[in-house]
Amino acid sequence: MRALRFTANRIASTLLVLLVVVFITYVVFYLVPSDPAQLACGRPCTEQNLALAREFMGLDDPWWRQFLDYLGGVVTGRTFGVGATSIHCAAPCFGYSFQQNTDVAVLIAERLPVTFSLAVGAAVLWLVAGVGAGVLAALRRGTAWDRITLAGSVAGVSAPVYLVGLLGILVLGFTLDVVPVGGYVPFTESPVDWAWHLVLPWLVLAFAHAAVYLRLTRAQMLEVLGEDYIRTARANGLRESSVIGRHALRNVLLPVVTVFGIDLGSLLGGAVITERVFSLPGLGGLLIDAVNQRDLPLLLGCTLFAAFLVVLANAVVDLCYGALDPRARLT
Amino acid sequence: MTPPLLRLEGVSVAFDAPAAEEVDYSLAAGEVLAVVGESGSGKTVTALSLLGLLPGAATVTGRALFAGRDLFALSAEELRAVRGNGIGMVFQEPMTALNPVFRVGDQLAEVVRAHGGRTAAQARRRVDELLALVGLPPGARRKYPHELSGGQLQRVVIAMAVANDPALLIADEPTTALDVTVQAEVLELLRDLRGRLDAAILLITHDMGVVADLADRVVVMRDGRVVEQGPVAEVFAAPRHEYTRSLLDSVISLSGPPPAEPPAAVEVSPGVVARGAHVAVTSPSLSAPDRPGDDPVLALSGLTVAYGRFRAVDGVGLHVGRGEVLGLVGESGSGKSSIAGAVTGLVTPAAGVVELAGQELSRLRGRAAKRARGRVGVVFQDPASSLNPRATVARSIASPFLLHTPLRGAELDRRVDGLLDAVRLSPSLRDRYPHELSGGQRQRVGIARAIALDPDLLIADEPTSALDVSVQARVLDLFRALQAELRFACLFISHDLAVVERLADRVAVLHGGRVVETGPADEVLTAPLHPYTRRLLAAAPVADPVRQRERREAWLALDGPG
Amino acid sequence: NDPGNTGASSAAEAAQGGTLRILSEGQTVNYDPAKSSSLPITSLGFVHRRLTGWVNAEGEQAAVAPDLGDTGKASDGGKTWTFTLKEGLKFGDGSPIRSHDVKWGVERTFAPAFSGGLGYHKQLLVGGGDYRGPFEGERLASIETPDDRTIVFRLTRPYGDWPWITSTPAFAPVPEGKGAEPDYGEHPVASGPYQLAEYQRGVRARLVRNPHWDRASDQIRGGLPDEVQFQLGQEASVVSQRLVADSGEDRQAFGSSFASPAQLAQLQGNASAKQRLVTSKTGALAYLALNTEKLTDPKVRQAFQYAVDKTSYQIASAGAAQLAGDTATTLITQGIAGREQFDLYPAQPAGEPEKAKRLLAEAGFPDGLKDLDFVVPKSNDYPAKAQALQAALAKAGIAVNIRVLDTDAYTAETSQAANPTYDLTLSSWQPDFPSANANIQPLFASSEIGGGGYNLSRYRNPEVDALIEAAQSEVDPVAANRRWVELDKKILADSPVVPLIYTRNSFLRGSEVANFYIADFPAYPNYLQAGIAK
Amino acid sequence: MLRRDRWALAGAVTIAVLGLAAVAADLLTAIEGQDPYSYRTEALDPGTGGPAGVLGGVSGDHWFGVEPLTGRDLFAIVVHGARTSFLIGLAATLVSVVFGTLVGAAAGYLGGWPDRIVTWAADVFLGFPYLIFMIALGAVVPSHVSRPLLLILVIGFFGWPSIARIVRAQVLTLKERNFVAAARILGASPWQVFRAELLPNLWAPIIVVATLSVPGKIGLEAALSFLGVGIPPPTPSWGRTISTAVDWVSTEPMFLFFPGVALFLATWAFTVFGDGLRDALDPKTDVRR
Ligand SMILES: Nc1ncnc2c1ncn2[C@@H]1O[C@H](COP(=O)(O)OP(=O)(O)OP(=O)(O)O)[C@@H](O)[C@H]1O
């Protein structure tokens, strides 16, 4: 019963979050002084043609009407235009991109595997590297290792991804010629090529993120090492490997998981710059295109999806948190 | 005589400054040695040094011979073999001593398997044995630490410490965090284990009652040095060192003998019995009725405090008359602080009326409410947390004036100095921060703040339980003197019956959110009507080995261990 | 002036066969002719033929060339144009290409669902103003198809450049009755040498041979490679690195975007890559537009002609004058038939700030101009170029604030807003077809102010409008050209814009790409003739 | 205490040096005899538009060499860029700290629905692709609103959730402490409690978090300038210069080196300084030292 109500509450608040995010996006981009119909009007563009394009794209309605139409489309689907050339977008219709002549949902679905491969692979890397190095740094607090990893992590934080990415391509891709410099091979086509093409993007993305995890892990480890239960474990003669690897690490992971959820959620929404640099056809690129072309339906769809991923990741994190920490379990 | 099991020879521990110096004591197999002394005297660091558990910054010198081997000379691996195997250790705070994310049974099993190659199944059997040994049901194995009570957790920690049948058990204040009744149970368990396992126990405590209860010999420490040691009976009867004497003097113990059979009382209404002003309930679902006299400062009627569905306080009626001290006693979780919260406005009661000098608090709004608030002073249990660490003493004491009066500047300073003087603090402390004060000084600051506006009612929620025995005695004396001088009404909350006995005019005993017994202090504490009160009284140890033995037997007779 | 390397550097001969790879920054390629504004010599040309095409070869003047049809015959004083289609033309599915199909393709561009391409024809065809496409059953009467090979267009007014208009994508054939679906561009019916075999947005588009294309009937397309592959969504600097490295498949590739100044600088140090750089002789007119509604005094505007520093502008655009392109003094760009070179405001290329100051003082601004709003789009290094002008104008006492806008916001502000606030903006113009008409009319006709038009200086001169109309109606090319040159001088005398340079474009190709050249017009490589070397 | 931590000290010194350079940028460039705006095409290689001479044109006239294509002095650009970076980094941090602290403290202290709204709003903000939002905002806000101010407000505003979370957690534990209860019992209003009791105890964590968030903000300004929505040219900005320099890295590495090192140093300095501050202010870590 309580679990049910909890779930219902959670879903309601999630929907609300999504609604607000979409609404804000909509309003902001509606205010942007530009006219998507202009792009669809061609050159030279006459008033008449412009009016036709507007009408066809549903842009001649008042702004709130357009927003409601969009939301309505999610539930019931939409049809643009009439007759033979009308375009139907079946429910749930997350918008139709006139610039790309495709359902937004289809566009997102096409891009998702790429972003997913990129984000998850990099996440695994940075989790392992960041947490591992953080634990070591905490255990060797104040030593050269600690200082070096710290400086390295600062480099990770301060070096912009585009810089690291392009330098990586230059050094590893061209000068040393050890890895391919971009492009995406679907996993289903060839798992080896898939991984091989993603190695460099993974490394670059992981480098940027590992730093945060390193620092977080280090701080949390220091905190946990001061806890009474660590002293208890030692006093009872447990092996140091078990004290650190089991008792301490499990507690260290708690805040790491929280941050991880948020990071992964937002990464799945598109690692904009990394995707650009490595020519990976992922969601980030789609989003940037949507912005640049003022493709409002695509933008709304992407934002909605990205926000959904973040919220979803948060929910997953809460579940994991429960698994890791019995105190956080519900009921 | 056999050689001692453990022998410390000139053990010194130093951080930046020395923490323990030239400590010598020894312990034979099967013996219980108590180490007592004021806070910070080096009891804990000495014990931690034995197992190499001090932080890296500490330097340890001297020798500690355990079964003939110098513990300080062992390699890391050898030391690990001794930890939890030759020597078991029980820490003070059971709540934090266990890893919150693993099941209790798994943590026990891990310790079992850390020494000697038991299989998983054997370890599991051993865990069941251990749980039975410390009096926990086998189902406890599957619980997480947060699902157990403090007493149960301390049992788990003890089970862990004895898991591999150590020859020596070090218990560092194993009961300080616990209730009197639970404390009595844990002490009984330790005594029992010593009998059954023939383990020696090194018991660190500052509670003389506990020493009297359990120990064979006692070591008294002060400022990092051992000042006196000897058999308990001898030391208690004829302390040689002046410090030992003052320590024993400042112990507050219940005056009366262990409670006898309940005296006769008449039933005045269904479920309620009385003997004059002394009233108790006999039905578990009732709260003792309250008969407020004329013009009480505080009157509660039908007070109910609920947290969600759980009723922490259930239909309680209480009053405090002018100049009167009402002692509110009861074990942890019985609802004492919740009542205080309802009076001070920190929690909103679910039902009932709180009247302060005839005015119903919940009806007051704005200025009137603020004025009424100003007439209540509060002293908290923990002096460290009740003062803003970033505010000076003067600022803390001045805050009531700043909030309720237009006083500022020199006039304000004068008033603050007056209050410092009233609580016998030197005005030179004005500009110190809380961390620069001792516990006793801090609590005095808290009291000064509470009486600043000359309150009608003072609420003291366990004002001395965080303090050292000697400090506690001094604060209580001050409290009594102030009360005599200022004649404020006082709701005095404590779980320590001896303290309440010294201060209170009347006592109300709280159990499970209900008042089970109330009446004049001397009557309730010497001739309790309710069985719960009697159990409470019996569980409280006194600092006298002979009397404590009597009390213990009476307690055991009352409800038996576990 | 030495125009740097040109197509002559394609040393090896192009041969039949192989795969040609095109590295593109764009996420999509568009093969729907109705929505395309593609030049007749680039990507759309692989798949679709048009009614007419361009002569596009090195050393030859751009001219209208026959493609599906001949180059047209005018009658009725230039108001009626008749074209005859070649014999035996077939679509990729084997069906014949008839005049109806061309008509259907043109009509299709009027449907609201398929707008977005070049639409010069829409206002010129009789009844085009409110025609809404053939899908609702209505046909456009001003296009007649008396038989399968003849097509007649009736225009609202005489228009001498109509054969150029018929070379725009709208005049590609679409089989009658087809193309109602929005994604027609993903499975178009081919008339050119290739058909679309695979298309993944953001990844690639693969073109394979169209078996029904007849090489003999097509003088515009080489059709050499067996396969053409577009690699989409490529990051510009990575593309340039790959092409510089020139390894593996990249040897058969070329980049579809201009090489940036940084890339050009890198190429100067790399002999092999430098050889593979193809630079146009000339190109789009880069100009500083002066908002004539805000800078109303022609004398003030003329001061700008002397204040700008065309040298630093050249450096900012390509690192060196030679790669950036010649300094410009006329509106009609190099390579357009009938163009005449003149200079109304002779000055040092680096500018003559003193002269500018003098003109300003004469106009009543002895202390120069303050706080002018200089708006530029974010793309194409415009902010950097604007800074070069800013620094030069400052020397002449003209203080400007640069405002960088996102490309779309920029378009909204400069070409859509009713009352824009900018004083200056930077732009460049490459005509859509090689006629002075396409140079001048879009930029200076008052009908092109706002509403999406490109008259960024908001130049409004009834006299000029009338002259433009007259020049457009002239059917005789020589007479028309004379009129355009006259207009060029007349407009510049009013100084609504400051011509800066005729921008050269540079492209990098892999070592095995052959016959990769840029003709005099337009400043783009001819995709259709390129092939893989043996 | 900080004095014992040599790394933190090094961080502090670096911040001071960079800060000083930023403040005295005009003076320094005057000594050098340059400014960050003037074009010096004579310092360029006429063939390529790159700097003439070795090491990106480093010389007595141009200490860090010059910018390709323009010949503007790189030293002047870097020190004036420091001004931009520090101004935006610090001011935006101030905005997020003020807002985050108020909101976080209110949520933690008041509990109930204010708390729920704040945590919820933080979720919204974290779920928001805010880079996109910033791009849009750059286009929406009228051009007469100063861009640096806009950047400060936007970057600062989007930084509040993380600060608010930390403050909220801190307030939740402080709230349980009796001195807060004591003030409430005395009848102090929430604002009074916040000002007199909570705020003094929040300074330490706030300062630490603020110090640690400055580099992120500097980096964000750089990223926004990279995307072209940052500080408008010609005002120098590290981010814009670095993003331009990336294209030039194979021919003119020094063009990337100087602003890159400056950005790295600033980030590094704030980070180690913040870490040191945390260690110094945290009694626990201090004892263990
Ligand atoms: N980690 C440490 N670093 C520095 N000093 C310490 C440390 N641990 C303890 N001390 C100091 O060593 C002295 C002895 O401390 P210890 O904990 O042994 O006292 P104690 O007798 O156990 O007191 P209590 O009854 O309060 O537990 C104290 O002055 C304490 O401040």
Ligand SMILES: Nc1ncnc2c1ncn2[C@@H]1O[C@H](COP(=O)(O)OP(=O)(O)OP(=O)(O)O)[C@@H](O)[C@H]1O
């Ligand atoms: N905020 C709260 N939410 C939920 N339950 C609470 C809360 N505060 C107290 N309780 C529960 O109410 C009961 C009474 O608590 P209260 O603090 O009044 O006890 P107490 O008698 O003061 O105990 P102690 O001696 O440990 O201070 C306990 O069971 C406690 O767990």
Ligand SMILES: [Mg+2]
């Ligand atoms: Mg101790």
Ligand SMILES: [Mg+2]
């Ligand atoms: Mg309590």
